[in-house]
Amino acid sequence: MKTIFRTMAILAAALVVVGGIYLFAKSSYGQSFLSSRSEHHGPRGAGGMPPGFSERPDGAMFGEGFPDGERFEGRRGHGDRGPSIFGIGEAIKNLVIIAICVTLFVLGGRLLQGGQRDKPRNL
Amino acid sequence: MAANRRPMNRTTVNLLLDGVSFIAFLAATAPALTGLAIHEWLSIALAGAVVTHLLLHWSWIIGIAQRFFSKASWNSRVNYILNSLLFITFTVIIFTGVMISEVALPMFGLEFARNDTWMQLHRLSSDATVFLMGLHVALHWRWIVNATRKLFSRPLVHRPQSQVDLIASSTPEVN
Numbered sequence: 607m608k609t610i611f612r613t614m615a616i617l618a619a620a621l622v623v624v625g626g627i628y629l630f631a632k633s634s635y636g637q638s639f640l641s642s643r644s645e646h647h648g649p650r651g652a653g654g655m656p657p658g659f660s661e662r663p664d665g666a667m668f669g670e671g672f673p674d675g676e677r678f679e680g681r682r683g684h685g686d687r688g689p690s691i692f693g694i695g696e697a698i699k700n701l702v703i704i705a706i707c708v709t710l711f712v713l714g715g716r717l718l719q720g721g722q723r724d725k726p727r728n729l
Numbered sequence: 730m731a732a733n734r735r736p737m738n739r740t741t742v743n744l745l746l747d748g749v750s751f752i753a754f755l756a757a758t759a760p761a762l763t764g765l766a767i768h769e770w771l772s773i774a775l776a777g778a779v780v781t782h783l784l785l786h787w788s789w790i791i792g793i794a795q796r797f798f799s800k801a802s803w804n805s806r807v808n809y810i811l812n813s814l815l816f817i818t819f820t821v822i823i824f825t826g827v828m829i830s831e832v833a834l835p836m837f838g839l840e841f842a843r844n845d846t847w848m849q850l851h852r853l854s855s856d857a858t859v860f861l862m863g864l865h866v867a868l869h870w871r872w873i874v875n876a877t878r879k880l881f882s883r884p885l886v887h888r889p890q891s892q893v894d895l896i897a898s899s900t901p902e903v904n
Contacts, residue, residue, distance in 0.1 A: 609784060612783075612784055612787055613780060613784065616780055616783050616784070617780075619816070620816075620820045620823075623816070623817050623820040623821065623824075624820060624824045627820075627821050627824060627825075627850065631846050631847070631850060636846075637846070640845075640846050640849045640850070688764045688765075689762060689763050689764030689767065690761055690762065690764075691762070692761065693759050693760070693761025693762030693763070694759065694762050695761075696758070696759035696761055696762060697755045697756060697758065697759035697762055700755055700758050700759065700859045701755055703859055703860065703863055704859065704862055704863035704866055705863075706863070707860070707863025707864055707866070707867050708863060708866050708867040708870055710867075711864070711867030711868070711870070712867065712870055
């Protein structure tokens with residue numbers, strides 16, 4: 607029974623977050639913030655091509671062959687639907703980011719402790 | 730006398746669950762690797778893993794929340810804020826993922842109109858979660874290292890002391 611109540615509490619908290627995100631997405635500030643990011647990354651509507659892409663010499667558009675006509679970008683797009691071993695690069699990239707965070711934190715902690723140990727004591 | 734399997738303690742359960750969840754998280758943040766179908770189903774399963782993780786650490790969550798503005802240490806406060814942000818970004822990922830689902834939810838007859846807003850939020854929250862996950866792992870690194878050491882240092886099978894003496898007496902001494 608306790609577990610059920612705790613689960614419901616967690617889901618209630620998630621619902622609050624979802625409500626906040628929904629309001630943010632529908633607000634004018636949220637719309638302008640996200641549309642400015644969309645302009646930065648380029649339009650991603652169905653069949654929409656990012657700026658800089660052009661026709662290939664054979665007349666076909668870059669990105670053809672993908673279901674939505676979008677260029678595949680890994681996490682940044684869901685153009686290609688099937689699994690691919692080459693996608694492991696993205697997982698490794700994320701692992702490297704996490705490893706860098708851990709390394710910086712652990713090294714920083716050790717430097718801080720070393721600095722505190724080296725401080726001269728007041729006699 | 731049959732050797733008894735040592736039951737897993739709470740630390741081991743936490744370590745195994747967190748380890749599996751972490752690997753699943755890395756895979757889920759690489760839809761190019763898994764393909765869209767596995768990406769969506771894995772992410773839904775990860776939502777369950779997150780809820781389980783929170784349930785396992787419920788007493789810490791409530792304890793720090795009650796002491797946040799009074800007796801809690803700064804370390805605990807930072808940890809709590811970071812974990813709250815992680816919860817928010819995970820929730821955003823799951824919600825926006827549901828809104829842009831192309832495989833999992835259509836299987837149940839649920840389809841939402843394609844909306845670039847949810848896609849943008851999905852990408853943004855995914856990037857933020859990778860970074861926050863790095864900080865989360867960093868803050869708990871010492872626990873991870875200690876728990877892993879304990880896991881691999883203890884024997885898998887628990888032998889009662891009498892059986893240990895029997896084996897010791899029957900094994901010839903090597904000079």
